[in-house]
Amino acid sequence: MARNKIALIGSGQIGGTLAHLVGLKELGDVVMFDIAEGIPQGKSLDLAQSSPVDGFDAKLSGANSYEAIEGSDVIIVTAGVPRKPGMSRDDLLSINLKVMEQVGAGIKKYAPNAFVICITNPLDAMVWALQKACGLPANKVVGMAGVLDSARFRYFLADEFNVSVEDVTAFVLGGHGDTMVPLVKYSTVAGIPLPDLVKMGWTSQARIDEIVDRTRNGGAEIVNLLKTGSAFYAPAASAIAMAESYLKDKKRVLPCAVHLNGEYGVKDMYVGVPVVIGAKGVERVVEIELAGKDKEGFDKSVASVVGLMDACKKIAPDLL
Ligand code: A3D
Numbered sequence: 001m002a003r004n005k006i007a008l009i010g011s012g013q014i015g016g017t018l019a020h021l022v023g024l025k026e027l028g029d030v031v032m033f034d035i036a037e038g039i040p041q042g043k044s045l046d047l048a049q050s051s052p053v054d055g056f057d058a059k060l061s062g063a064n065s066y067e068a069i070e071g072s073d074v075i076i077v078t079a080g081v082p083r084k085p086g087m088s089r090d091d092l093l094s095i096n097l098k099v100m101e102q103v104g105a106g107i108k109k110y111a112p113n114a115f116v117i118c119i120t121n122p123l124d125a126m127v128w129a130l131q132k133a134c135g136l137p138a139n140k141v142v143g144m145a146g147v148l149d150s151a152r153f154r155y156f157l158a159d160e161f162n163v164s165v166e167d168v169t170a171f172v173l174g175g176h177g178d179t180m181v182p183l184v185k186y187s188t189v190a191g192i193p194l195p196d197l198v199k200m201g202w203t204s205q206a207r208i209d210e211i212v213d214r215t216r217n218g219g220a221e222i223v224n225l226l227k228t229g230s231a232f233y234a235p236a237a238s239a240i241a242m243a244e245s246y247l248k249d250k251k252r253v254l255p256c257a258v259h260l261n262g263e264y265g266v267k268d269m270y271v272g273v274p275v276v277i278g279a280k281g282v283e284r285v286v287e288i289e290l291a292g293k294d295k296e297g298f299d300k301s302v303a304s305v306v307g308l309m310d311a312c313k314k315i316a317p318d319l320l
Helices: 013-024 038-046 087-111 122-134 146-161 192-198 205-216 218-226 233-247 292-315
Strands: 003-007 028-032 058-061 073-075 115-120 142-143 252-259 267-278 281-285
Touching: 003 013, 003 087, 013 028, 013 038, 013 233, 028 038, 028 233, 038 058, 073 087, 073 233, 087 122, 087 292, 115 122, 115 233, 122 142, 122 252, 122 267, 122 292, 142 267, 146 205, 146 218, 146 233, 146 252, 146 267, 192 205, 205 218, 233 252, 233 267, 267 292
Parallel strands: 003 028, 003 073, 028 058, 073 115, 115 142
Antiparallel strands: 142 252, 252 267, 267 281
């Protein structure tokens, strides 16, 4: 059986970590792409030279032209620029929207059968624009945010309870970042929901609230510490979990930004909800009934994504 081909569009901090993980997990051959000359070539050569030490077989190469991604099975997009001091949200949107247009055109031409995972921020708007730009079916274009947000939540909870991260599950909905909605009652330790753990005296509601807050601001906490960039290890690991579920038809239930068509009362936009990822891409949206504070939080999150989409439509009316 031929190896899978995985293209990484953007070879910065996350792109490099993605390539390393694809190698270590032997998920396939890797093409790193970037507009910066030498970066994808240098990183892929460096990583290839680690393969004899770590004992993995993968071809890793770098490119500055889209031809190199031809026939890719999976494409992970991190291309774009981060928000710099003095740059408005609209400035960032207009730059990264142009990047999504270019990337989308490249995918359309060279890899129309790929499963595409977008990571570029502002995530929910960028994955929506990327799907329009590449024209692939919506079930084959998803955004990574929920796996990362729930991993942060799971890590903080495991730390709080002093239990293995493996035994903590978390359920998050909504857009990426401050408006994400962690569903406390569906988050568990070994199947025991958090509200029960509060009753059992394992923790207090106040501590759970603090952990939810820290999760929502998880990205900003790391930016403040790093000062020159944003998180990259956990974002890369999260996208790899999505790619692996697709490539191995694992049918994992993962929170992803997906195109909704009426589910959760939302139409033609990308929002984070739990989905089944298998060989057909997004195979099923897990739709639960929301009420009270959870519904309020979800609606607020959807409204903030609509705000981003409206700004995008003004900037690129031809595309969107
Ligand atoms: P960084 O290390 O700056 O890498 C971005 C790369 O994109 C650079 O190597 C650029 O040269 C390249 N690039 C810029 N324009 C283009 C273009 N037109 N075509 C191809 N490549 C281009 O950033 P990073 O890897 O740390 O982060 C990448 C993106 O992920 C950013 O937008 C972050 O905001 C975002 N991010 C999202 C999450 C989520 O959870 C959604 C988490 C962390 C980072």
